[in-house]
Amino acid sequence: MAPRNPLRASKVILLLALSAASTSVSASRSPGFPFVINTWGGAFTAATDAAYHALIANRNTSALDGVEIGCATCEKNQCDTTVGYGGSPDESCETTLDAMIMDGTTMKTGAVAGLRRIKDAIGVARAVLEYTRHSLLVGDLATNFATENGFKEQDLTTEASREKCEAWKRANCQSNYRLNVAPDPNTSCGPYTPLPDIEQQTLIRSVMEDEGAASHDTISMVVIHESGVMAAGTSTNGASHKVPGRVGDGPIVGSGSYVDGEVGGCGATGDGDIMMRFLPCYQAVENLRQGMSPQGAAEDSVARMLRKYPNMSSGIVVVNNKGEHGGAGSGWTFTYSFRGGAMEATEVVSVPPLPRRLEERRQTYDMPEEI
Numbered sequence: 001m002a003p004r005n006p007l008r009a010s011k012v013i014l015l016l017a018l019s020a021a022s023t024s025v026s027a028s029r030s031p032g033f034p035f036v037i038n039t040w041g042g043a044f045t046a047a048t049d050a051a052y053h054a055l056i057a058n059r060n061t062s063a064l065d066g067v068e069i070g071c072a073t074c075e076k077n078q079c080d081t082t083v084g085y086g087g088s089p090d091e092s093c094e095t096t097l098d099a100m101i102m103d104g105t106t107m108k109t110g111a112v113a114g115l116r117r118i119k120d121a122i123g124v125a126r127a128v129l130e131y132t133r134h135s136l137l138v139g140d141l142a143t144n145f146a147t148e149n150g151f152k153e154q155d156l157t158t159e160a161s162r163e164k165c166e167a168w169k170r171a172n173c174q175s176n177y178r179l180n181v182a183p184d185p186n187t188s189c190g191p192y193t194p195l196p197d198i199e200q201q202t203l204i205r206s207v208m209e210d211e212g213a214a215s216h217d218t219i220s221m222v223v224i225h226e227s228g229v230m231a232a233g234t235s236t237n238g239a240s241h242k243v244p245g246r247v248g249d250g251p252i253v254g255s256g257s258y259v260d261g262e263v264g265g266c267g268a269t270g271d272g273d274i275m276m277r278f279l280p281c282y283q284a285v286e287n288l289r290q291g292m293s294p295q296g297a298a299e300d301s302v303a304r305m306l307r308k309y310p311n312m313s314s315g316i317v318v319v320n321n322k323g324e325h326g327g328a329g330s331g332w333t334f335t336y337s338f339r340g341g342a343m344e345a346t347e348v349v350s351v352p353p354l355p356r357r358l359e360e361r362r363q364t365y366d367m368p369e370e371i
């Protein structure tokens with residue numbers, strides 16, 4: 001769409017020029033193709049390696065295959081118990097899974113949310129992409145679809161996840177995600193009922209202050225095939241002690257991850273309930289399209305969320321279609337992993353949090369006025 005206001009257009013160009021110049025972390029060069037990049041280091045590097053090896057071993061391994069293999073590795077390994085079975089029990093102690101996979105050539109996506117009793121969430125997301133014209137299936141009915149497609153129904157609860165949930169209940173269900181309900185969610189377990197309007201004037205909040213910073217929570221991955229074809233995907237078991245039925249950013253296109261092979265891709269992690277309001281990965285890929293570096297694109301996308309939620313935890317990793325990459329985060333030291341070309345091992349990049357306050361962000365990153 002042509003800009004209606006030439007002044008505004010020139011402002012945009014100025015912003016982009018400033019932003020490109022602002023990149024404080026050195027632009028990360030591409031190690032070559034095939035290329036794999038994903039959120040977090042540590043246990044999550046096993047996913048990077050699995051996808052990379054599958055792509056190197058056989059040219060017939062597609063970008064989508066790479067994403068599926070990588071995310072499935074974290075589902076099997078229960079990376080930080082935040083991906084796959086046996087982690088993040090909800091208020092009723094059940095683990096449910098969210099996953100999404102996206103084809104950067106056709107823009108087709110497949111996703112599942114609130115998937116129950118099936119371990120292979122990314123596999124079921126891939127089946128939604130391959131065997132339906134839909135994009136997202138949810139809950140028990142997604143489970144039915146999965147079993148029809150040959151996936152095995154299994155209990156996702158483990159001793160560890162049951163104990164975590166029971167310990168939380170013994171601690172009066174602290175902390176939790178309930179708001180403006182009685183009994184006081186700061187001190188009591190449910191069942192809860194909404195506070196009448198009048199009492200809401202004295203809004204009582206129960207905030208998950210430390211939860212985000214304490215636990216990594218999602219694998220999001222972008223893959224570039226040797227041919228340059230791109231794909232992206234996400235898999236997670238969501239937030240611990242969530243209200244049953246809660247779906248986060250993971251399976252939401254443009255939030256958990258996003259890819260357009262003509263431009264690049266992005267993977268995200270963090271306070272999902274907040275992040276999904278901003279579509280940070282869609283924003284980052286559009287930033288690339290407008291000419292920003294991967295680093296600048298990531299920083300701008302995170303800064304937009306910080307403007308409204310300065311205390312949130314977030315991390316996004318961005319790669320353009322040449323394999324140049326960058327990341328940005330807030331509220332914690334975010335890390336991401338990548339491996340490409342002839343690299344002999346996966347490398348982990350540590351990303352310091354963007355400052356909470358705009359003034360400090362400007363000092364550190366020479367950021368333009370935020371839109």
Ligand SMILES: *[C@@H]1O[C@H](CO)[C@@H](O)[C@H](O)[C@H]1NC(C)=O
Binds near residue numbers: 058059060
């Ligand atoms: C790749 O796929 C093609 C077409 O199915 C097949 O002919 C070829 O043998 C495969 N290559 C490898 C290395 O598996």
Ligand SMILES: *[C@@H]1O[C@H](CO)[C@@H](O)[C@H](O)[C@H]1NC(C)=O
Binds near residue numbers: 184204205207
């Ligand atoms: C509930 O928790 C919030 C956040 O920690 C706090 O600001 C508020 O004062 C608490 N309310 C009560 C009634 O303890």
Ligand SMILES: *[C@@H]1O[C@H](CO)[C@@H](O)[C@H](O)[C@H]1NC(C)=O
Binds near residue numbers: 309310311
């Ligand atoms: C962010 O955290 C600081 C320090 O803990 C607090 O003073 C401030 O009110 C918080 N801001 C928001 C918007 O929650």
